[in-house]
Amino acid sequence: MQKKLLDYLEIEKENHLMQLIDLLKIPTISSDSKFNSAMKRGATWLQNHIKEIGFNNVTIIENRDKVKNINPPVISANKKGHPIVYGEWLEAGPNAKTILIYGHYDVQPVDPINLWETLPFEPTIRNGKIYARGSSDDKGQFFCHLKALEAHMKLFGKLPVNVKILLEGEEESDSSLDEFIINNKELLKCDYAVISDTEWIAPDTPSICYALRGIAYVEVKVTGPNRDLHSGTFGGAVDNPIQVLASMISKLKDEHGKITIPNFYDDVLELTEEERNEFKKLPFNEENYKKDLGVAALNGEAGYSTLERTWARPSLDVHGITGGYTGEGAKTVLPSWASAKISSRIVPHQKPNEISKKIADYLRDIAPPTVKVEVDELHYGGPVLVNRHGEGITAAIKAFKKAFNTQKVVFMREGGSIPIVTVFENELNAPSILMGFGLPDDNIHSPNESFALENFFGGIRTAAIFYDLLK
Amino acid sequence: MQKKLLDYLEIEKENHLMQLIDLLKIPTISSDSKFNSAMKRGATWLQNHIKEIGFNNVTIIENRDKVKNINPPVISANKKGHPIVYGEWLEAGPNAKTILIYGHYDVQPVDPINLWETLPFEPTIRNGKIYARGSSDDKGQFFCHLKALEAHMKLFGKLPVNVKILLEGEEESDSSLDEFIINNKELLKCDYAVISDTEWIAPDTPSICYALRGIAYVEVKVTGPNRDLHSGTFGGAVDNPIQVLASMISKLKDEHGKITIPNFYDDVLELTEEERNEFKKLPFNEENYKKDLGVAALNGEAGYSTLERTWARPSLDVHGITGGYTGEGAKTVLPSWASAKISSRIVPHQKPNEISKKIADYLRDIAPPTVKVEVDELHYGGPVLVNRHGEGITAAIKAFKKAFNTQKVVFMREGGSIPIVTVFENELNAPSILMGFGLPDDNIHSPNESFALENFFGGIRTAAIFYDLLK
Numbered sequence: 001m002q003k004k005l006l007d008y009l010e011i012e013k014e015n016h017l018m019q020l021i022d023l024l025k026i027p028t029i030s031s032d033s034k035f036n037s038a039m040k041r042g043a044t045w046l047q048n049h050i051k052e053i054g055f056n057n058v059t060i061i062e063n064r065d066k067v068k069n070i071n072p073p074v075i076s077a078n079k080k081g082h083p084i085v086y087g088e089w090l091e092a093g094p095n096a097k098t099i100l101i102y103g104h105y106d107v108q109p110v111d112p113i114n115l116w117e118t119l120p121f122e123p124t125i126r127n128g129k130i131y132a133r134g135s136s137d138d139k140g141q142f143f144c145h146l147k148a149l150e151a152h153m154k155l156f157g158k159l160p161v162n163v164k165i166l167l168e169g170e171e172e173s174d175s176s177l178d179e180f181i182i183n184n185k186e187l188l189k190c191d192y193a194v195i196s197d198t199e200w201i202a203p204d205t206p207s208i209c210y211a212l213r214g215i216a217y218v219e220v221k222v223t224g225p226n227r228d229l230h231s232g233t234f235g236g237a238v239d240n241p242i243q244v245l246a247s248m249i250s251k252l253k254d255e256h257g258k259i260t261i262p263n264f265y266d267d268v269l270e271l272t273e274e275e276r277n278e279f280k281k282l283p284f285n286e287e288n289y290k291k292d293l294g295v296a297a298l299n300g301e302a303g304y305s306t307l308e309r310t311w312a313r314p315s316l317d318v319h320g321i322t323g324g325y326t327g328e329g330a331k332t333v334l335p336s337w338a339s340a341k342i343s344s345r346i347v348p349h350q351k352p353n354e355i356s357k358k359i360a361d362y363l364r365d366i367a368p369p370t371v372k373v374e375v376d377e378l379h380y381g382g383p384v385l386v387n388r389h390g391e392g393i394t395a396a397i398k399a400f401k402k403a404f405n406t407q408k409v410v411f412m413r414e415g416g417s418i419p420i421v422t423v424f425e426n427e428l429n430a431p432s433i434l435m436g437f438g439l440p441d442d443n444i445h446s447p448n449e450s451f452a453l454e455n456f457f458g459g460i461r462t463a464a465i466f467y468d469l470l471k
Numbered sequence: 472m473q474k475k476l477l478d479y480l481e482i483e484k485e486n487h488l489m490q491l492i493d494l495l496k497i498p499t500i501s502s503d504s505k506f507n508s509a510m511k512r513g514a515t516w517l518q519n520h521i522k523e524i525g526f527n528n529v530t531i532i533e534n535r536d537k538v539k540n541i542n543p544p545v546i547s548a549n550k551k552g553h554p555i556v557y558g559e560w561l562e563a564g565p566n567a568k569t570i571l572i573y574g575h576y577d578v579q580p581v582d583p584i585n586l587w588e589t590l591p592f593e594p595t596i597r598n599g600k601i602y603a604r605g606s607s608d609d610k611g612q613f614f615c616h617l618k619a620l621e622a623h624m625k626l627f628g629k630l631p632v633n634v635k636i637l638l639e640g641e642e643e644s645d646s647s648l649d650e651f652i653i654n655n656k657e658l659l660k661c662d663y664a665v666i667s668d669t670e671w672i673a674p675d676t677p678s679i680c681y682a683l684r685g686i687a688y689v690e691v692k693v694t695g696p697n698r699d700l701h702s703g704t705f706g707g708a709v710d711n712p713i714q715v716l717a718s719m720i721s722k723l724k725d726e727h728g729k730i731t732i733p734n735f736y737d738d739v740l741e742l743t744e745e746e747r748n749e750f751k752k753l754p755f756n757e758e759n760y761k762k763d764l765g766v767a768a769l770n771g772e773a774g775y776s777t778l779e780r781t782w783a784r785p786s787l788d789v790h791g792i793t794g795g796y797t798g799e800g801a802k803t804v805l806p807s808w809a810s811a812k813i814s815s816r817i818v819p820h821q822k823p824n825e826i827s828k829k830i831a832d833y834l835r836d837i838a839p840p841t842v843k844v845e846v847d848e849l850h851y852g853g854p855v856l857v858n859r860h861g862e863g864i865t866a867a868i869k870a871f872k873k874a875f876n877t878q879k880v881v882f883m884r885e886g887g888s889i890p891i892v893t894v895f896e897n898e899l900n901a902p903s904i905l906m907g908f909g910l911p912d913d914n915i916h917s918p919n920e921s922f923a924l925e926n927f928f929g930g931i932r933t934a935a936i937f938y939d940l941l942k
Contacts, residue, residue, distance in 0.1 A: 213703060217801045226765030232684060232887025235816050236786030237777045239770040242811070243724070243789050249717035294697030297840040299710040306708045315707030318714050319804050324791035325812065330688045330849040332814060333790050340713070341796065343803060345706050369768040378801040416703025 001156075002402065005464045008151050013457055016147050017130070019049075020456065023105075023139050024123040024132040030082050030106035031173040039169050042105050043083040046167055053150045055087035055165065061180075072186045081176045082106060082169030086187075089149075090162045097470050098162040100190035100430065102420065103142025103197065104171035107134035108445045115447035128453050135451035137444035141196040141437050141459065142167065148463030160471030164190060171420075178423045185427055192392045193424040194466075196459065198436030199444075201412050202283040203452075206400035206462075208393060209434035211312065211413040212421060214383035216356035217343040220363050222248070223372045228324075229334040239370035242323045242338040249340060251366050252316055256302040259316050259344070261362040264355070269348045269385070271312050278411055279307045311413035314355075315345045341378070345415060352380030384421050386431045395469035396435045396462075403461035435462065472627075473873070476935045479622050484928055487618050488601070490520075491927065494576075494610050495594040495603040501553050501577035502644040510640050513576050514554040517638055524621045526558035526636065532651075543657045552647045553577060553640030557658075560620075561633045568941050569633040571661035571901065573891060574613025574668065575642035578605035579916045586918035599924050606922035608915035612667040612908050612930065613638065619934030631942030635661060642891075649894045656898055663863040664895040665937075667930065669907030670915075672883050673754040674923075677871035677933075679864060680905035682783065682884040683892060685854035687827035688814040691834050693719070694843045699795075700805040710841035713794040713809040720811060722837050723787055727773040730787050730815070732833040735826070740819045740856070742783050749882055750778045782884035785826075786816045812849070816886060823851035855892050857902045866940035867906045867933075874932035906933065
């Protein structure tokens with residue numbers, strides 16, 4: 001059966017590529033209202049395409065209006081935004097698994113346009129890659145799933161699992177999809193959310209991301225005297241809020257890079273020996289990493305490698321600081337206040353609201369009596385950890401191995417958050433399978449974005465086998 | 472002789488006050504070009520007034536043009552600015568002392584105008600004070616000297632010393648008087664510069680300021696990665712320039728408020744026991760000081776009082792800090808750089824260029840290998856210490872005692888710099904006598920500026936006696 005699929009996909013390669021090129025030609029830049037009509041064209045193109053594959057109830061949910069042709073009816077989110085494309089095929093029956101495929105058809109802006117070798121919306125093939133905005137992020141990646149499901153339909157007249165397709169148009173701007181999901185839990189109910197919107201750790205190394213860090217974000221303001229003072233008249237007797245804040249910030253970590261906030265590490269899930277050994281074997285070159293960043297040395301929590309520090313250990317960064325006179329030249333103010341934005345990237349099983357409270361309490365605790373301290377909690381999101389031994393991940397690994405004819409499929413984590421993954425987990429109780437097909441040099445969000453053709457075709461094969469394995 | 476002066480001044484009080492009111496009506500705001508013609512009117516008023524007193528070569532030096540009617544000819548400064556008024560009476564002969572009287576006829580802006588109880592350029596008398604912008608800072612104060620010298624002229628047909636009057640119109644904006652002084656050293660040669668532009672430490676406590684702090688100012692920039700990074704992807708492995716800078720700033724002082732820069736205190740002249748005892752007796756109320764600033768506690772170098780810390784000990788303040796995202800809301804950048812403006816108020820006999828070098832060297836020294844550090848020296852000025860036992864100061868004390876009928880004349884210092892004092896000292900080799908007549912509640916630079924009438928009339932008496940004592 002998989003042989004049949006792979007043979008069919010080999011024959012259809014040219015055809016699939018031509019279709020992707022069609023999709024990539026539509027300039028679906030969501031953050032610029034000049035492209036609003038392109039956004040609608042993109043959604044319509046996808047609606048028609050998904051209908052043709054054989055999906056049911058394929059609907060453009062525009063401005064999140066109530067849509068009644070679907071059962072249960074779609075309930076709008078409050079915010080007006082770019083259209084969602086939804087479609088479903090639920091004929092595999094109640095005992096079959098239900099998979100929610102998530103993707104986004106909107107793309108990043110293209111500036112600086114003069115750095116593109118070929119135009120971003122005139123897809124061009126060279127060096128075994130297709131160059132176009134959105135080729136890797138994320139049109140090329142989610143399109144792999146559509147083509148894989150189409151193959152099942154064409155060859156067998158059905159899909160091996162129930163499938164819901166959810167394509168949003170706001171991932172690169174200000175997404176309101178979380179609200180939509182919260183409002184439509186029954187509609188989107190599933191066993192797994194499948195997302196292909198990540199990249200491999202290196203070429204020829206299919207990678208499955210099984211954990212993400214969360215975030216707890218606060219803003220702290222330190223106020224000293226009730227007005228800006230003259231540093232000549234008052235300097236030496238009145239505590240300077242910038243220096244107080246600097247000192248407080250310097251007390252957030254010790255000389256070993258450990259965060260010094262009391263009980264901060266209480267709920268941190270330590271890496272297993274298995275994970276640490278896996279990380280060590282990953283193709284990560286620290287010299288190249290430093291060179292790319294232009295730094296002579298790295299620094300972080302003692303006892304952990306760079307990948308461990310960024311993927312699986314909590315971190316704490318100051319994102320912005322301001323106070324006093326910051327214009328040109330020399331002024332001699334002893335300022336009334338200073339403020340900073342601080343966040344911690346948190347890991348399983350730290351709880352974001354608990355961590356922001358610990359940060360806030362600690363900042364208030366260490367403040368000297370010479371100042372007043374206010375701490376606002378700005379936002380937070382939870383970390384994610386997917387069971388590496390679950391059926392979905394196991395199927396994804398097998399599919400990657402077969403589709404790319406390799407034994408080298410690796411697990412990786414990500415240091416950042418993918419908010420939608422947390423929403424799927426919290427609202428739909430659905431683990432996500434992050435099976436990306438991108439490569440580190442795809443230049444997503446930059447000029448000359450590309451998607452390797454081998455990863456496009458291999459991605460389709462992977463998805464086709466993956467769904468077959470889940471049946 | 473002094474009796475005659477005092478009797479005359481008693482009779483002339485009303486007259487002197489009317490003349491001061493005339494001068495205060497001219498809105499000589501130097502920082503706002505809308506008042507440029509008022510600046511010229513102010514200069515002309517003073518030129519005429521000084522001529523009438525009997526001074527010679529009374530000249531408006533406009534835009535610093537070359538002025539040849541004076542010998543030596545006035546050499547212009549490069550910068551075009553508001554007119555200087557210069558006049559001289561040098562007939563006391565080569566063996567008599569020569570006094571340079573410095574003052575400024577320009578005033579601060581008046582905003583917020585709605586907080587003035589009476590209009591700033593309609594001088595009004597109430598509660599024994601004259602309310603007007605410039606009444607204390609500095610028209611009312613330097614006018615005391617003009618009236619005192621006029622009394623000598625009227626009564627005796629001559630002055631007891633040679634006198635040069637130098638009134639500038641740029642003290643409250645961007646003064647170029649230093650350049651003018653450097654270009655006209657011979658013209659301005661003198662034994663003492665006399666400046667009445669400071670305030671007493673408390674009412675009924677005539678105060679002579681004998682020392683000022685200097686300043687050494689640097690700007691430091693800490694650069695980490697070559698671009699702003701995503702704190703999710705890189706946080707925990709790449710040093711954050713804001714945190715590095717905060718840590719560097721926190722290392723500039725220890726927990727006892729001592730500046731930790733190596734050899735920083737090498738040249739600091741310790742206070743004498745006499746000075747410390749004098750300071751202790753000064754009418755300074757620390758509770759009121761804290762209340763006025765709105766701080767619950769003060770902080771500074773251990774072992775020193777507030778007055779000692781601000782007047783006679785070096786201090787170190789951060790005037791501004793910036794880095795990363797400082798707009799509203801939460802962004803998660805790990806920024807490429809952060810910078811701060813830092814200065815030290817220095818005391819005799821610290822040398823400003825040496826101190827800025829020590830600060831810069833130390834900042835470079837303590838920077839970790841994860842960042843690059845650039846330090847710019849922005850500006851600096853030297854501290855001032857006048858011999859408290861010199862003839863000029865001794866005469867000023869005696870004059871204060873007699874004129875205000877008090878034994879309570881005190882020495883004080885100031886934490887800030889008065890740049891012109893340093894210029895007189897360095898360029899003319901002339902010690903300054905800072906005999907101010909202002910009071911702490913004169914509201915200089917604020918709405919409802921005032922000058923106590925008793926201090927105005929007493930200031931004239933003080934000056935008249937002072938010049939008599941110097942003969």
